[in-house]
Amino acid sequence: MSATDFLRTSRILIVAGKGGVGKTTVGATIGVAAARSGLNTLLVELEGHSTLGRAFGFDELPYEDVDLFAPSDGGPGHLRGRRITPDEALIDYLSGHGLDRITGRLARTGTIDVVATAAPGIRDLLTLGKIRQIEATEDVDLIVVDAPAAGHAVTFLRSAAGLSEAGADGPVKEQADLVSAMLSDDARCQVILVTLPEETPITEVIETAYSLEDDVGIALGPIVVNGLIPTIPGLEAELRDLGTSRSKINRARREAATYRLGREQSQATEVERLDIELPLPRIELPHLFRAGLDEASVHELTDALLPQLHDLGGGHV
Amino acid sequence: MVTEADAEAGAHQPLVARASVIICLGAGGVGKTTTSAALAIAGANAGRRTVVLTVDPARRLADALGIAGSTDTRSSRGLGGAGWGNEPRQISGPWEGELWAAMLDPSAAFDALITEHAATPEQAEKVLANRLYKNLTSTLSGTNEYMAAERLRALHLDDRFDLVIVDTPPSQHAIDLLDSPGRLSRFVDHRLYKSILAPKRGVMRALNAATQIVVRMVSRLVGTALLDDVVDFFAAFEGMDEGFRSRAEEVDELLQSSACAYVLISAAKETAIAESTWTAGRLADRDRPIDTLIVNRLTPNFGAGLKTASREASASALDQNLAAFQGLRESERDLIAQLVTSIDHATGQKPQVVEVDEESTPVADIAALRRMSQLFS
Numbered sequence: 001m002s003a004t005d006f007l008r009t010s011r012i013l014i015v016a017g018k019g020g021v022g023k024t025t026v027g028a029t030i031g032v033a034a035a036r037s038g039l040n041t042l043l044v045e046l047e048g049h050s051t052l053g054r055a056f057g058f059d060e061l062p063y064e065d066v067d068l069f070a071p072s073d074g075g076p077g078h079l080r081g082r083r084i085t086p087d088e089a090l091i092d093y094l095s096g097h098g099l100d101r102i103t104g105r106l107a108r109t110g111t112i113d114v115v116a117t118a119a120p121g122i123r124d125l126l127t128l129g130k131i132r133q134i135e136a137t138e139d140v141d142l143i144v145v146d147a148p149a150a151g152h153a154v155t156f157l158r159s160a161a162g163l164s165e166a167g168a169d170g171p172v173k174e175q176a177d178l179v180s181a182m183l184s185d186d187a188r189c190q191v192i193l194v195t196l197p198e199e200t201p202i203t204e205v206i207e208t209a210y211s212l213e214d215d216v217g218i219a220l221g222p223i224v225v226n227g228l229i230p231t232i233p234g235l236e237a238e239l240r241d242l243g244t245s246r247s248k249i250n251r252a253r254r255e256a257a258t259y260r261l262g263r264e265q266s267q268a269t270e271v272e273r274l275d276i277e278l279p280l281p282r283i284e285l286p287h288l289f290r291a292g293l294d295e296a297s298v299h300e301l302t303d304a305l306l307p308q309l310h311d312l313g314g315g316h317v
Numbered sequence: 318m319v320t321e322a323d324a325e326a327g328a329h330q331p332l333v334a335r336a337s338v339i340i341c342l343g344a345g346g347v348g349k350t351t352t353s354a355a356l357a358i359a360g361a362n363a364g365r366r367t368v369v370l371t372v373d374p375a376r377r378l379a380d381a382l383g384i385a386g387s388t389d390t391r392s393s394r395g396l397g398g399a400g401w402g403n404e405p406r407q408i409s410g411p412w413e414g415e416l417w418a419a420m421l422d423p424s425a426a427f428d429a430l431i432t433e434h435a436a437t438p439e440q441a442e443k444v445l446a447n448r449l450y451k452n453l454t455s456t457l458s459g460t461n462e463y464m465a466a467e468r469l470r471a472l473h474l475d476d477r478f479d480l481v482i483v484d485t486p487p488s489q490h491a492i493d494l495l496d497s498p499g500r501l502s503r504f505v506d507h508r509l510y511k512s513i514l515a516p517k518r519g520v521m522r523a524l525n526a527a528t529q530i531v532v533r534m535v536s537r538l539v540g541t542a543l544l545d546d547v548v549d550f551f552a553a554f555e556g557m558d559e560g561f562r563s564r565a566e567e568v569d570e571l572l573q574s575s576a577c578a579y580v581l582i583s584a585a586k587e588t589a590i591a592e593s594t595w596t597a598g599r600l601a602d603r604d605r606p607i608d609t610l611i612v613n614r615l616t617p618n619f620g621a622g623l624k625t626a627s628r629e630a631s632a633s634a635l636d637q638n639l640a641a642f643q644g645l646r647e648s649e650r651d652l653i654a655q656l657v658t659s660i661d662h663a664t665g666q667k668p669q670v671v672e673v674d675e676e677s678t679p680v681a682d683i684a685a686l687r688r689m690s691q692l693f694s
């Protein structure tokens with residue numbers, strides 16, 4: 001078993017989770033883990049100004065892909081990144097259907113809004129269509145997609161089915177069928193849900209998971225619990241030994257230790273609830289005790305991720 | 318003219334005592350809804366007749382505010398507050414003023430708007446039954462934001478209230494609320510709609526060739542069934558666009574006026590700070606200053622400034638822990654300082670900054686909200 005077995009289970013990993021849980025960081029971490037495992041990996045950001053690029057020194061990733069990272073071992077793996085926006089995907093699509101001369105005008109005059117409203121989910125569908133096109137035409141081992149924030153993730157992934165139900169026909173229907181086939185094939189695509197070990201994020205990730213399974217029929221990979229506060233051996237005993245000393249420093253030590261132990265306990269309760277209500281394999285990533293996100297943080301998280309991917313191995317969960 | 322002394326007096330007055338509309342902007346997951354609720358309690362405590370328009374509150378927060386009703390708000394996420402529409406409910410408490418809360422139901426708000434602007438009940442019925450119309454709140458981006466702004470205006474004009482606090486929908490961009498009136502007017506005013514209707518008016522000649530291409534293109538792309546919905550919608554909507562547009566203009570004017578104080582809510586994490594920096598820039602583009610920056614869930618201060626042992630393994634567990642939290646708090650405050658600097662650069666004005674320390678349990682009951690509200694008093 002190796003981490004590569006897991007990373008080769010399906011070619012597209014869609015990373016989803018509610019705002020603030022570190023979904024983007026986890027996407028970047030999986031990307032780096034794949035590159036370090038020798039895979040030719042593409043990281044895709046969808047939101048207009050997501051922060052995926054920031055860990056690699058970009059303010060915003062461009063529409064054409066750029067190099068983000070290559071391991072120094074000279075191995076075959078590397079990580080590239082790019083952005084896909086619904087408007088650009090739509091314009092791409094129109095151009096591909098012989099309408100390139102008027103697409104600029106369509107965008108400027110807001111006709112695209114009318115089209116998008118007439119055909120609900122068309123922006124999402126075309127974004128997924130663009131991912132499918134990359135999957136079909138480009139020589140990459142793994143595509144990691146930083147999906148829209150939670151509530152929208154389900155709508156996003158349901159767009160193809162929704163359009164078919166709404167009675168779309170013609171090229172949009174064809175596109176919807178191709179995307180549906182991609183999403184429902186677990187050899188091609190699975191979703192990695194990210195959450196924090198806190199009450200609301202855990203409740204929401206459980207809801208999102210069931211709704212993805214029931215309404216979208218997409219395969220769920222392991223759940224990533226991000227930001228777990230690691231245990232410091234001996235902290236509890238030292239806190240006990242501290243007694244009731246009232247010096248300023250001892251008060252700070254006591255409060256900080258009590259706070260940490262309280263957080264550890266509540267996160268344990270939440271992880272346990274997750275285990276019971278959503279019995280899926282779990283990946284745990286540690287809290288790094290720094291607020292910023294840089295490439296070093298991503299590598300630190302990758303170090304924590306790789307052995308866990310190794311244990312998961314290949315095949316579906 | 319505002320003298321320095323006036324400005325100082327104004328600055329000493331808390332936001333909830335001086336503003337008449339407070340708009341809370343922020344990315345998802347930064348505690349926007351909770352913060353709006355705490356601001357509202359601070360307003361009621363300051364003697365104001367306060368109403369907070371919440372969007373999609375988590376179950377426990379809705380319970381704390383007494384607005385959950387008998388419906389499960391969690392399962393209605395994204396559908397608006399199923400159950401009791403947009404009507405504010407009063408929450409009793411030990412405050413000097415009044416506290417009211419309403420939950421945004423975008424579909425009900427849109428329906429009300431259609432009914433208000435329709436020439437006849439039949440016209441309203443026709444629009445409400447249209448399939449495209451039914452899709453609008455879920456698919457036309459900016460619609461939920463516009464409905465929040467529309468409700469904001471209604472509450473602002475309502476004599477029962479003198480302070481309106483608005484939690485904004487979880488948009489892709491926090492700024493979508495400000496753009497929503499223009500976006501909606503553009504939609505109902507669209508040339509495509511005029512061209513589609515033109516043949517019905519027998520002015521086929523007016524349909525220029527370029528527009529015919531567009532209509533054919535739309536039909537080729539999405540199929541004729543969907544295009545028929547569009548045609549039906551605009552046919553039913555005809556005549557209402559004028560009222561709709563002038564209302565959108567009023568809403569827009571209110572959002573741009575000095576009656577609205579903008580509060581930017583952020584978390585002290587890289588991604589949230591980046592999003593907040595972007596939002597601050599867009600507000601500056603629209604000449605809207607940021608009155609107050611609220612940064613939620615800061616690591617508590619356990620005695621910053623205390624010299625402690627390092628995080629090295631040789632240190633005691635107690636000191637490793639204390640140093641870890643101190644380091645985290647420092648890095649959070651560095652990010653906040655960067656954000657304040659960029660807001661200052663973008664708007665030429667430093668916002669007031671309120672830092673809210675993390676509690677060991679989530680802020681989800683009224684007692685916790687009241688503790689938080691003291692930071693805004």
